[in-house]
Amino acid sequence: MVVPRLVIAAPSSGSGKTTVATGLMAALRARGLRVSPHKVGPDYIDPGYHALATGRPGRNLDPWLVGEDLVAPLFAHGAAGCDVAVVEGVMGLFDGRAETDFASTAHVARLLEAPVVLVVDAARQSRSVAAVVHGFATFDPRVTVGGVVLNRVGSDRHEELCRAALAEAGVPVLGAIRRDDAVATPSRHLGLIPAAEREVEAVRAVDRLAALVSRSCDLDALVRLAASAPPLTATPWSPGRVKQSRAVVAVAGGAAFTFGYAEHVELLRAAGADVAVFDPLRDERLPEGAGALVIGGGFPEVYAAELAANEPLREQVAAFPGPIAAECAGLLYLCQELDGRRMCGRIPGTARMTDRLTLGYRDAVALKDSLLTRRGERQRGHEFHRTAVQLDAEPLYQCTDGYGDPLVTASYLHLHWAGTPQAAQRLVSSSRSPSVLR
Known part of the structure; x- marks a missing residue:
């Protein structure tokens, strides 16, 4: 499989990776190319901007969540039919x-055999840029740093100094972006504000990034670098053959619940579900015929008042007789209260915002059976929140807060279902026979 591809990297967070990656995706699409967008790690927010830039679902690549062997197949699945990734x-x-x-x-x-473009924040340095790039280019010979994009360049003279130093280091400069506060994307306590919450403003922001990258970077050279990647030998991942629909799975969406992986919906459909999206901020009823609920991550604390005000839907979720899979924000929504405001009350507990960030990968062992877990099973996930819950129930996992019963799995653990495909099967099976754990 021939897939021209680039990895946009940086020496550290805050260097401008998202600016360059999103702008490059949009700029290449504007040239008429079909662009496949991907994000390393468990991030949910950047892929939302990638989707706006490309018109395709943003997809995550995470060896911890899905295993090393699935990274290239998942990439190939997302990139099928595209001109560049x-x-x-x-x-x-x-x-x-x-x-x-x-x-x-x-x-x-390394897993993708993809060349790397290093985005370097050039502010407050000139010749030293070359030393930084030299170190990154030689640190691991298995990683090919094919070029540099200089970010936050202050002037023509500053750019000349940086380019001269990098010429000595033998690393091509593929772009130089001037300081421009107009392209900054607003942030919140867990990172950028999701694109789904900004709508029109997010589209305009992506357009500005496309224009910035188009005038500041050598798009032809970047495309040539992408084309230098060798053929990919991986067989594209598949969620399985889509079965005849036997259940309706309602998936929470809207501004309060923006976190989810594209593969989850694909796996649900392959397991025999029709997927219907509902917005807990606006919809007063669950989708018609819903036999199961999926309530993923997001920012319910930001919308706690609006969620509390939608009493008809809260009451429906509280009385819902079918299976419910909930992660992080979904856990909070199912609690009795969030910051003193009434939530659904489906599980016995309360939640509140804190000043403490809980962040990191988790190697979770299930302590009991629940909708999606079996006692003793291991699940690799990720935790990322500033809230705390107090649950009046036995813990579901040994490493994070969560609640489980035969019809509910709700915890802080974010899973990638491509790495735990039994999750979709169990959810859909239980929606057909709610009283039976399969």
């Missing part, structure tokens, strides 16, 4: 789990 990295190029580079941008670049 752009992969945005996470954190610094070699920053992985704990003291290793496992699940780092470099790890994914």
Whole structure:
């Protein structure tokens, strides 16, 4: 499978990866190319902007959540039929789990045999840029740094100094972006504000990024670098053959519940479900015929008043007789209260915002059976929140807060169902026979 591809990386967070990656995706699409967007790691927000830039679902590549062997197949699945793929990295190029580079941008670049474009924040340095790039280009010979994009360049003279130093280092400069506060994307306590919450403003922001990258970067050289990647030998991942629909699975969406992986819906459909999206902020009833609910992550704390005000839907969720799979924001929504405001009350507990960030990969062992878990099963997930819950129930996992019963799995653990495909099967099976754990 021939897929021209690039990985957009950086020495550290905050260097401008999202600006360059999203702008490049949109700029290449404007040239008429079919662009496949990808993001390293468990991030849900950047893929929303990638989707706006490309018109295709943003997809995540995470060796920890799905295993090393699935990274290239998932990439090939997403990139099928595309002219070029752009992969945005996470954190610094070699920053992985704990003291290793496992699940780092470099790890994914190696698995994809993809050349890396290093985005370097050039502010407050000139010749030293070359030393930084030299170190990253030589640190791991298995990773090919094919070029540099200089970000936050202050002037023509500043750019000349940086380019001269990098010429000595032998690394091509593929772009130089001037400081421009107009392209900044607003942030909140867990990162950028999701594109789904900004709507028109997000589209305009992506258009500005496309224009910025088009005038600041050598798009032809970037496309040539992408084309230098060798053929990909991986067989594209498949969720399975779509079965005849036997159940309706209602998936929470809207501004309060924006976190989800594209593969989850594909796996649900392959398991025999019709997927219907509902918005807990606006819809007063669940979709007609819903036999199961999926309530993923997002920012319910930001919309707690609106969620509380939608009493008809809260009461329906509380009385829902079928299976419910909930992650993080979904856990909070199912609690009795969030910051003193009434939520659904489907599970016994309360939630509140805190000043503490809980963040990291989890190797979770289920302590009991529930809708999606079996006692003793291991699940690899990710946790990312500033809330705390107090649950009046036995813990579901040994490493994070969660609630489970035969019809509910609700916890802080974010899973990628491509790595735990039994989740979709169990949910859909239970929606047909709610009293039976399969």
